[in-house]
């Protein structure tokens with residue numbers, strides 16, 4: 001029995017049946033758990049290897065699922081967020097940040113009883129897989145609108161330099177998450193950390209956080225009565241003392257970066273849907289070039305390709321990539337925007353524009369993975385979504 005994790009063995013299994021027991025042995029080098037055996041109801045005895053890093057502090061998460069037929073390693077990652085729990089009614093051995101234990105239940109029971117507890121590990125915890133700075137972290141965020149409980153314990157991190165997609169069924173709270181990250185909406189409970197500092201209110205209450213956050217709305221949200229020039233340069237006209245000619249030059253540069261020329265004097269009503277989205281993108285990336293560009297920047301796009309034909313979508317997807325080339329801004333100058341988040345439903349956008357995905361379902365992140373894993377994961381919720389199937393855990 002592993003000494004380092006006494007809680008695993010001393011605490012009663014949740015919702016336990018009397019015949020379940022769990023044993024483990026220490027890894028000779030790391031001191032972590034190297035092997036876990038689960039003896040569950042009936043004759044089957046399931047065993048599986050576990051990789052622990054022990055030493056009293058477990059930063060790696062391992063979730064194992066023991067069904068009567070087989071034992072599957074569901075996940076082994078370093079995230080604080082809850083893992084793939086929407087899998088099967090079974091026994092789970094979950095090890096994370098000192099909150100290790102043996103759990104039983106179907107997805108609902110697991111999520112409702114244990115996920116909040118899982119996400120309580122400290123923000124300062126080292127991440128062994130990805131040590132890039134965390135720009136924004138949401139921890140156990142809840143948000144309701146009246147009686148509609150939209151976010152129910154959403155936890156995730158966005159790191160410096162990442163291109164992250166947030167996907168999931170309609171109405172699951174993706175745009176709500178973006179607005180909370182952007183500081184336009186306050187969570188009912190849970191925390192949002194910006195560069196490791198807990199946000200206390202909305203963005204309007206904040207002193208400089210060191211992170212510039214841009215949000216490109218789904219509808220492009222251009223001001224109808226302003227020209228493209230005025231829309232793109234809006235922030236600089238309102239909040240900088242730059243001369244008008246200089247703003248005009250920056251607007252021109254930003255529009256050129258999204259492939260638009262000579263549209264400065266047009267009104268939004270004179271643009272196609274794709275052009276409006278590009279203008280919104282230009283508005284998100286424009287900035288006063290006298291400002292210290294060592295300040296980090298995160299741009300968030302809410303369904304940037306919704307309503308566009310496949311080719312126009314490709315143009316916008318590639319633009320999103322290109323304006324975020326690491327180490328360069330939209331005008332090819334050194335330095336700022338390298339991180340972005342895209343909420344999308346479109347497969348092409350998932351494939352082309354982002355590298356990592358967060359899958360939001362019923363108000364929580366139920367799956368995270370690289371874009372390539374989206375097509376191959378066995379997670380039934382993601383599989384159903386990827387295949388557009390009517391059968392599966394997502395109920396319409």
Ligand SMILES: Nc1ncnc2c1ncn2[C@@H]1O[C@H](COP(=O)(O)OP(=O)(O)OP(=O)(O)O)[C@@H](O)[C@H]1O
Pocket residue numbers: 145148150168169170171172173174175176177
């Ligand atoms: N300000 C608000 N007041 C009341 N209800 C709201 C508000 N904002 C969002 N909602 C509701 O919260 C739910 C989640 O909305 P949200 O836009 O975050 O979902 P989504 O996952 O982005 O959906 P979609 O993919 O369809 O755009 C919806 O039912 C929506 O009607």
